[in-house]
Each structure stands twice: as structure tokens, then as C-alpha cells.
Amino acid sequence: NAGVMQNPRHLVRRRGQEARLRCSPMKGHSHVYWYRQLPEEGLKFMVYLQKENIIDESGMPKERFSAEFPKEGPSILRIQQVVRGDSAAYFCASSTAGYGNTIYFGEGSWLTVV
Amino acid sequence: SQELEQSPQSLIVQEGKNLTINCTSSKTLYGLYWYKQKYGEGLIFLMMLQKGGEEKSHEKITAKLDEKKQQSSLHITASQPSHAGIYLCGAYSGAGSYQLTFGKGTKLSVIP
Numbered sequence: 684n685a686g687v688m689q690n691p692r693h694l695v696r697r698r699g700q701e702a703r704l705r706c707s708p709m710k711g712h713s714h715v716y717w718y719r720q721l722p723e724e725g726l727k728f729m730v731y732l733q734k735e736n737i738i739d740e741s742g743m744p745k746e747r748f749s750a751e752f753p754k755e756g757p758s759i760l761r762i763q764q765v766v767r768g769d770s771a772a773y774f775c776a777s778s779t780a781g782y783g784n785t786i787y788f789g790e791g792s793w794l795t796v797v
Numbered sequence: 798s799q800e801l802e803q804s805p806q807s808l809i810v811q812e813g814k815n816l817t818i819n820c821t822s823s824k825t826l827y828g829l830y831w832y833k834q835k836y837g838e839g840l841i842f843l844m845m846l847q848k849g850g851e852e853k854s855h856e857k858i859t860a861k862l863d864e865k866k867q868q869s870s871l872h873i874t875a876s877q878p879s880h881a882g883i884y885l886c887g888a889y890s891g892a893g894s895y896q897l898t899f900g901k902g903t904k905l906s907v908i909p
Contacts, residue, residue, distance in 0.1 A: 687839075716895070726885070728896040739895055774839065781895055783828060783847060790839035 685710065687789035688757075689775050695795045696765045704760040704792045708777030715758045716786065717750055720772040729773075731781075732758060738781075765796045799824045799890050803900035811908050815874050818903045820886030822867040829869045830887040830897065831860050840885065843871075873905075881907045 688707040696702050708715050717729040728742040732752040743750065747765075752758040762769055772791045778784040800823040810816050820829065828847050832840040844853045849864025857874045873880055883904050887897040 689839075716897075718897075725901045726887070726897075726899040728890075728898070731895045742896065776840075782889065782893055785842060785845055786830065786897065787842055788832065788840035793837075 687712075687775055687777050687787050689773075689789035689792050691792060692790060693793045693795070695797060697797055698766060699764050702762040702765050702769070702794055704762075704773050704775075704794070705757040706760070706775030706777075706789060707757045708775075709787055712777035712779050712787075714778045714781055714784075715752050716776040716778075717758075717760050718774045718776065718788075720774060720791075722771070726774065729760075762794070765794070767796050770794055770796045799888065799898045801886055801888055801898055801900035803884075803886060803903045805903060806901070807904040807906075809906045809908065810876050812877060813875055815872065816876055816905070817873075818871045818884050818905070820869045820871070820888075820900055822888055824867065824891075826862065826864060826867055826869070827889040827892050827894070829860075829862055831869070831871050832885045832887065834883045834885060834902070835881075836883070843884075876905075876907045878907045878909055881905055 715732045718726045720726050730743050730750045731739040747763045749761045774791045776786045776788045778786045802821045804819045830845050831843040834840045844860045846862035852861045859872045862869045883902040885902045887899040890896040
């Protein structure tokens with residue numbers, strides 16, 4: 684079984700451009716989470732989605748960041764007008780259900796803003 | 798907000814030695830996850846503990862949850878170079894929360 688698939692693995696964007704990160708959850712998983720890992724910092728929760736619904740986005744920056752998980756296709760984390768501080772590793776995770784279920788992480792997408 | 802403190806921050810052991818990594822929470826633990834991460838790579842799920850006193854083992858790795866002490870420990874027996882990496886503990890931010898709060902990690906190096 685394929686695990687959580689993220690692409691691109693590495694992405695370079697100039698300041699002001701847009702970054703789109705994609706995540707395909709494990710087969711049978713309908714719950715998706717996005718986390719961010721900044722240099723020298725721990726993993727921080729960003730958003731939790733189920734198909735077509737955002738359940739908890741309390742960890743998302745108020746501006747420029749958005750996430751979706753459409754009925755068909757992967758989950759997308761979109762960062763508009765990127766700044767150098769957005770440079771980080773973005774991890775997607777998935778589970779079969781919410782609280783108390785095993786959460787599997789993907790390989791991550793490394794965003795570098797130049 | 799909940800904080801998880803991992804100790805030690807880094808660890809260098811000789812191959813074949815046993816070691817223990819601790820994860821202490823500032824609040825009651827509602828589920829505790831252990832992951833392993835290699836630099837520049839994703840997180841590999843190791844174990845999840847939910848009940849006080851629970852203990853799980855996989856190959857040479859054993860994890861325990863002490864709910865009263867708000868602490869979990871990860872023990873590796875007869876370490877191997879393949880065990881090297883960063884070990885992360887993560888716990889739910891509260892009862893019914895979907896967010897995992899993570900510790901800053903313990904970097905393990907195993908010398909052949």
C-alpha cells in the first residue's frame with residue numbers, strides 16, 4: 684500500500700510567488716492534517732480537513748495560507764505571496780478517522796523562498 | 798497550551814547498547830505518539846499509546862505511558878546504526894483535540 688504521498692518534494696519560489704503543495708492520503712483515509720516544521724523548531728499543527736470540509740484551521744496563519752481537500756483529488760495547501768519566513772518543511776498526515784487513530788505522515792515538501 | 802519536553806536532546810551510543818528517551822508533558826496526556834525522522838525526510842510512525850500503564854513493543858523498541866507522571870519513555874534494546882535518527886513524541890493538545898503537539902526531538906547517533 685502506498686503511504687501518504689506529497690509533491691513536490693522540493694520547491695523553490697521567489698518572494699511574492701505562490702506555492703501549491705499537494706497531498707494524497709493513504710488509501711482509505713479521509714482525514715488529512717498539515718503540519719509545518721520551521722528550521723530549528725518543532726512540528727506545528729496548521730489545519731485538519733475531512734473531505735470537502737475544514738474541521739480545524741486554528742494553526743493556519745490568518746493571511747496568505749489556505750487549504751482544501753476536495754471530493755476528488757489531493758489535498759492542497761496554498762501559500763500566496765510567499766515570504767522568506769515561509770521557508771520550511773510542510774508535512775501532510777492522514778488517518779482513517781479523527782481522534783485516537785494512527786496518524787501517518789508523508790515525506791514532506793521542502794519550500795525554499797529566495 | 799500543552800508543551801512536550803524531550804530528554805535528552807541528543808544521544809550518542811555505542812552499537813549494542815541500550816538507551817531510553819523520555820517525553821514529559823506539561824498537561825495530562827491524551828494519547829501519545831512516537832515517530833522517527835531522518836534528516837530531510839518524513840516521519841515514520843513507531844507506536845501510539847493511549848492508556849496509563851500501556852506498554853507496546855515493536856522489534857527492539859518499547860514505549861511506555863505513565864499517565865500519572867504525564868510522561869512516556871521510549872527504550873531501545875541493543876541499538877543498531879539503523880536506529881539512528883531523530884525521535885519525536887507527539888500528544889493531543891487536549892481531550893477530543895485533533896491537534897498533535899510535538900516535542901523538539903531527540904537526536905540519536907549510534908556508533909558502530
